[in-house]
Amino acid sequence: MLRLSSTWCRLRSPPPRGYGCSVPRSRPLSSSALLGAYSDIKFSRSPSFGSNQKPAASLPPLGLIAQPTPSTHPHLMKPGEVTPGISELEYELRRAKLMSECPDGSVVVVAGYGLRYMTNGIFYPFHQNTNLLYLCGFMEPDSALILEKSPSLDRGFKMTMFVRPRDKRTEIWDGPRAGIEGAESYFGADEAHPIETLPSFLEHLVDYPPAGPVFTDLPITASPPSPLDGTHIRTSGGHAASAASKDNSVTEFLRHVGFRRKPSGPWPSWESGKVGKEIEVKRLSPILNQLRLWKSDAEAKLMRECGRMAGRAFVETMRATRPGMTEHDLYAIVDYESRRRGATCLSYVPVVAGGKNALILHYTMNTQILKDGDLVLMDAGAEFGGYASDITRTWPVNGKFTSAQADVYESVLKVQKHCINLCTESHSMSLDEIQNISFDLLRLECQRMFKRTVDYLEMNALYPHHISHWIGLDVHDIGTVSRGKKLEAGMTVTIEPGLYIPDSPRYPPEYRGIGIRIEDDVLVGTKTPIVLTAEAPKEIVDIEHCMSRPSNV
Known part of the structure; x- marks a missing residue:
């Protein structure tokens, strides 16, 4: 699938000397560049999950969830895999590598996608935000991942997920969910909360900033309301494949509030009695994309x-x-x-x-x-x-x-x-x-x-x-x-x-x-x-x- 250049497709002037043109050589690299980059990460214990959690291979009796697991789809997955071909260890290494690139006290916020609708009650096949998928393998809509870096933790960071709770009546219509229990026991979260509490968490994050920056690709500033909100209509022109990756389906809060900044003055930070600073927000994509490369x-x-x-x-x-x-x-x-x-x-x-x-x-x-x-x-x-x-x-x-x-x-x-x-x-x-x-x-x-x-x-x-x-x-x-x-x-x-x-x-x-x-x-x-x-x-x-x-x- 083409991705067009923003400039002429002839990018530089000198032509090649021929099909066998010579070029300089570079330094050698290990055969598995990504895992090689992980090799210097030190864990104080096995890079698994918290003491109250079980690895993916021993999923508790939750029954079916909204994606394949080794117990429900043994023809697709091996024991220890969270998604087909990718193990719980590799997901943990990805999170650890990401947090090693962030300063102490940092918070990473990755919001998943929601369903998009073709017409009333008729939805398109769901496709997850690939940054969230890369970090935890969770394939359900209406979810978010929070990583908080703290050297005092054995893991080096805390992993929190916001997901749809299990609901017997809704699951009759929409199918099974991992729920709070599955987010902790199968996907490795230290804590999990209902997705409806995510706006409150983000508001708290703005009002009481962490010691380090917040890394996210959510809106940095509030966007003004528009008559076209929710329509996915583009008014910026350009061909379809040039559109930025964008999703308006998480919540109204994420679209219109974003990570607004307080007008002036300090306010209490995470711990009572401490004076915080204005929230520092940085884009997550530049760091995460280098890992995904x-x-x-x-x-x-x-x-x-x-x-x-x-x-x-x-x-x-x-x-x-x-x-x-x-x-x-x-x-x-x-x-x-x-x-x-x-x-x-x-x-x-x-x-x-x-x-x-x-x-x-x-x-x-x-x-x-x-x-x-x-x-x-x-x-x-x-x-x-x-x-x-x-x-x-x-x-x-x-x-x-x-x-x-x-x-x-x-x-x-x-x-x-x-x-x-x-x-x-x-x-x-x-x-x-x-x-x-x-x-x-x-x-x-x-x-x-x-x-x-x-x-x-x-x-x-x-x-x-x-x-x-x-x-x-x-x-x-x-x-x-x-x-x-x-x-x-x-x-x-x-x-x-x-x-x-x-x-x-x-x-x-x-x-x-x-x-x-x-x-x-x-x-x-x-x-x-x-x-x-x-x-x-x-x-x-x-x-x-x-x-x-x-x-x-």
């Missing part, structure tokens, strides 16, 4: 599984493609085939763009008939365990590339494979530098095909997006981390060059209206990258062979 071995394994599910779904979708079908048919097939292999859902609304529709980067209408002789571009991914995959493939509707289609396709594929090989720590390159290389190489390919000069301005129209974005729990992961950062082992990125040739007399007739993008998810290695989405065919010979086989659809 490197993937542990368990995360990389989950993302490889997401790539496998989606890649094999692409195989079946290619096999089923034939003239006269609709784009919506292919949407349904890739969705079904992903879920049949274990995916929770698709990672995002897929692009299924036949013919000239591929010139629209985020075309999601997906209703047109697929025509003989056209290409179809599909951008889709599978989600599992909270992690996402993101794949784009382009193939001929009738199963055979024309010579012009193959020419453009091979140009994009050659550049994509070259750029994937640059995704190593030893190359010491950033995503922006790889973008520049892809831009210049595709420009050379266009000049060869069109038999004329293609300047930078024209090339920005032919290749109008960035080659990459971070990927992980979010499809467009960790947005505050610059793509100018040097790649290091353990990071996960997409590599997705494309060419989109307008239906214009400026271009040779055989190339007009062709849109091609090829995208894979890549785990950055020390010397060798790992393609996480390798099951999806992308060589012309493999695509055509795949499409020649009979389909079961």
